[in-house]
Amino acid sequence: MRHPIGVFDSGYGGLTVLKSMVGRLPQYDYVYLGDNARAPYGNRSFETVYHYTLQCVRWLFDQGCPLVILACNTASAKALRTIQQNDLPNIAPSNRVLGVIRPTTEVIGNFTRSGKVGVLATRGTVLSGSYPIEIEKFFPDLAVYQQACPLWVPLIENNEHDKPGADYFVKEYLDQLQEQAPGIDTVLLACTHYPLLKDKISRFLPQGATLISQGEIVADSLADYLGRHPEMETRCSKGGRLSFYTTDSPEDFDNHASIFYGENLRSEHVGLV
Structure with a gap:
C-alpha cells in the first residue's frame, strides 16, 4: 500500500517547495493538494485558515499520508501549531504535520x-x-x-x-x-x-x-527530519510517484502548475468545498 508524503498548499506556490523536495529526495512517493477553490489564504482570518487547512490535512491522511508538509506560509503561521497540539493527538496520534516557517x-x-x-x-x-x-x-x-x-x-x-x-x-x-x-x-x-x-x-x-x-531549505530540513525519525521514514513509501489534486478545475490547475513546477502536470479534482 502507498504511504506518500503529503504536501499541502492553498494554491500553486507549494509546488516550488515540492520541486525542491523531489529533487532532494526523489525516492519517495508524494501527493500534492492545492486548495485552489478557496485561495488565496493570505487575507483570511486565523479561524478560516485553520478550518480549511485541517480539512485538507485530514484528506491527505485519508490518502495514506503519515507525514504532511504545509508548504504554505499562511497555513504554517495560522494553523500548524493548533493542528499539532490539539488535533493530531485525537485524529492521528502517530502521524505528523510540519510547516515551512x-x-x-x-x-x-x-x-x-x-x-x-x-x-x-x-x-x-x-x-x-x-x-x-x-x-x-x-x-x-x-x-x-x-x-x-x-x-x-x-x-x-x-x-x-x-x-x-x-x-x-x-x-x-x-x-x-x-x-x-x-x-x-x-x-x-x-x-x-x-x-x-x-x-x-x-x-x-x-x-x-x-x-x-524556502524550497531548498525545506527539502534539506525534510531530509534531516527523516534521518532523525526512522520510525516515520520507514512508513513513507518509496516508488518515486507523484500525484496532484486540486479543489478547483484540474484544467486550470494544470495550466498554471507548469509555471511553478517547471514541467507539465496532470491533476484530479477533490470535492472538499
Missing part, C-alpha cells in the same frame, strides 16, 4: 552580516508575527523587518509576474521594506509563490544583498 528561521541568521533581515510575505503571515517570534528563538540578536506584498500572489497566479508591469509592484514593496531600516542585507521570500519573481526582486535589492527562497 521553522526550517527557515533555524538557518536565516547564517546568511546575514549586518544582523538586519527583511521578510517579504502575505498580509496574513506578517500579521501573525510568526517569523519575528521564531527567528528570535534561534537568533535573538537579529533585527527583523516585515513587508506585506498583497499584490504579488494575484500577479503570479494571473501569469503577469514576468511582464514589465509587474516591475512597479515589485519595486514598491521593496522600497517600503528598505525604508524601514538601512542595512538590510538578507531578504527572505516568505511565500512559496514569490520565487517566480526572484529575478525581478534581485534587480531592486542593494548590491550584495542575499535573497533566500
Whole structure:
C-alpha cells in the first residue's frame, strides 16, 4: 500500500517547495493538494485558515499520508501549531504535520552580516508575527523587518509576474521594506509563490544583498527530519510517484502548475468545498 508524503498548499506556490523536495529526495512517493477553490489564504482570518487547512490535512491522511508538509506560509503561521497540539493527538496520534516557517528561521541568521533581515510575505503571515517570534528563538540578536506584498500572489497566479508591469509592484514593496531600516542585507521570500519573481526582486535589492527562497531549505530540513525519525521514514513509501489534486478545475490547475513546477502536470479534482 502507498504511504506518500503529503504536501499541502492553498494554491500553486507549494509546488516550488515540492520541486525542491523531489529533487532532494526523489525516492519517495508524494501527493500534492492545492486548495485552489478557496485561495488565496493570505487575507483570511486565523479561524478560516485553520478550518480549511485541517480539512485538507485530514484528506491527505485519508490518502495514506503519515507525514504532511504545509508548504504554505499562511497555513504554517495560522494553523500548524493548533493542528499539532490539539488535533493530531485525537485524529492521528502517530502521524505528523510540519510547516515551512521553522526550517527557515533555524538557518536565516547564517546568511546575514549586518544582523538586519527583511521578510517579504502575505498580509496574513506578517500579521501573525510568526517569523519575528521564531527567528528570535534561534537568533535573538537579529533585527527583523516585515513587508506585506498583497499584490504579488494575484500577479503570479494571473501569469503577469514576468511582464514589465509587474516591475512597479515589485519595486514598491521593496522600497517600503528598505525604508524601514538601512542595512538590510538578507531578504527572505516568505511565500512559496514569490520565487517566480526572484529575478525581478534581485534587480531592486542593494548590491550584495542575499535573497533566500524556502524550497531548498525545506527539502534539506525534510531530509534531516527523516534521518532523525526512522520510525516515520520507514512508513513513507518509496516508488518515486507523484500525484496532484486540486479543489478547483484540474484544467486550470494544470495550466498554471507548469509555471511553478517547471514541467507539465496532470491533476484530479477533490470535492472538499
